Amino acid sequence: MPPACRVAAVIPTLNEAGAIGPTISALPRAMVDTVLVVDGGSTDGTVAEARTAGAEVLIERRPGYGRACATGAARAATLGAEIVLFLDGDGADPAEEAGRLIEPLLAGEADFALASRTRGPRAAGAMGFHQVVAGHLIGWLVGVVSGVHYTDMSAFRAIRRTRLEALGMQEMTYGWNLEMQIRAAAAGLRIRELPLPYRRRLAGRSKVAGTLGGTLKASIHILATLLRTAGALRRGARA
Numbered sequence: 679m680p681p682a683c684r685v686a687a688v689i690p691t692l693n694e695a696g697a698i699g700p701t702i703s704a705l706p707r708a709m710v711d712t713v714l715v716v717d718g719g720s721t722d723g724t725v726a727e728a729r730t731a732g733a734e735v736l737i738e739r740r741p742g743y744g745r746a747c748a749t750g751a752a753r754a755a756t757l758g759a760e761i762v763l764f765l766d767g768d769g770a771d772p773a774e775e776a777g778r779l780i781e782p783l784l785a786g787e788a789d790f791a792l793a794s795r796t797r798g799p800r801a802a803g804a805m806g807f808h809q810v811v812a813g814h815l816i817g818w819l820v821g822v823v824s825g826v827h828y829t830d831m832s833a834f835r836a837i838r839r840t841r842l843e844a845l846g847m848q849e850m851t852y853g854w855n856l857e858m859q860i861r862a863a864a865a866g867l868r869i870r871e872l873p874l875p876y877r878r879r880l881a882g883r884s885k886v887a888g889t890l891g892g893t894l895k896a897s898i899h900i901l902a903t904l905l906r907t908a909g910a911l912r913r914g915a916r917a
Contacts (some may be wrong), residue, residue: 683711685780685836686759688750689733689767690743691715695722696881699770702731704773709780710763714753716746724767744854748847755839763836769880770804771834779836782870789867792835792859797873804878816856816900818898823908826863828871831855831900841867848910853903860907 687710691698697871703715713733717725733802738749747764754762754916765771782788794814795805815832821827833855845861847854862869867910 682725682820683754683757683759684784685710685712685761685763686754686757687713687763687765687776688747688749688754689713689715689728689765690718690746691720691728691767692718692748693720693722693724694767694881695720695724695727698724698767699727700880701765701767701769701771701773702728702733706774706777711759715767716750718746724728730765730848732879740850742850743852744847744857747854750851751839751842751847755843759839761836762839762842762917764833765835766833767910770877771832772875772877772898776834778872778874779834780877783836783838783895788870789841789869790835790837790858790862791832791872792828792893793832793874793876794830794871795832795874795876796829797871799873799875801875802859811898812848816904819904820856823904823911824860824863826869827860828859830871831859832874832876834874835853837862841865845898849893849903849907853900853906856900856903856905860904862915864911 687705715728716734716736716737716738718738728735736753738746751762757885761780763776765773779791782791796810816831817828845865846859849857
């Protein structure tokens with residue numbers, strides 16, 4: 679572990695063997711000081727593969743995508759990280775492009791940078807039509823609520839750790855990404871949304887978009903998050 683950690687990558691995983699190793703290896707280690715894999719109970723060798731690739735593995739038994747992200751962010755804080763990079767462990771996010779998200783933050787030009795899959799080049803079959811439409815629809819709704827228009831809710835993002843801590847994140851499920859975007863806009867963070875490539879996953883099966891049940895469950899959580907977060911921000915503004 680380096681004595682000073684400027685950038686920590688947080689990767690939530692659940693049965694991503696065959697993908698997590700290449701994902702970690704693709705990260706630009708000249709910029710990413712440490713990799714934190716937060717595993718939710720994989721049974722397929724994900725943990726061993728992540729450790730072999732050089733990651734620190736945290737086991738998070740409590741359910742929830744947001745919970746895994748929060749656990750990783752908390753560990754990044756103990757390491758003194760200035761920037762927390764989030765990405766999925768299935769190989770779909772172009773880990774080798776992480777520098778494009780990190781650089782504006784290191785240069786002091788942005789507080790929060792995230793990838794847009796809908797604006798960037800996508801491999802055939804990487805995203806369903808419903809995901810593209812949902813990204814634009816939710817982005818438009820967030821714009822109505824916060825005044826900042828997004829085109830996607832990609833997991834691939836980088837944020838200053840102190841800014842993340844100040845957001846007061848509450849969502850511990852699929853709504854984590856959307857809540858971060860709404861709260862970042864409401865807090866007046868300097869935001870950049872960058873078109874980046876998106877690929878098909880390297881191995882395994884999606885826990886969300888890959889199944890009808892997963893898609894419906896995630897959609898319910900996302901809509902609930904939008905309403906809940908918007909309501910909380912309005913109450914806070916009145917107070």
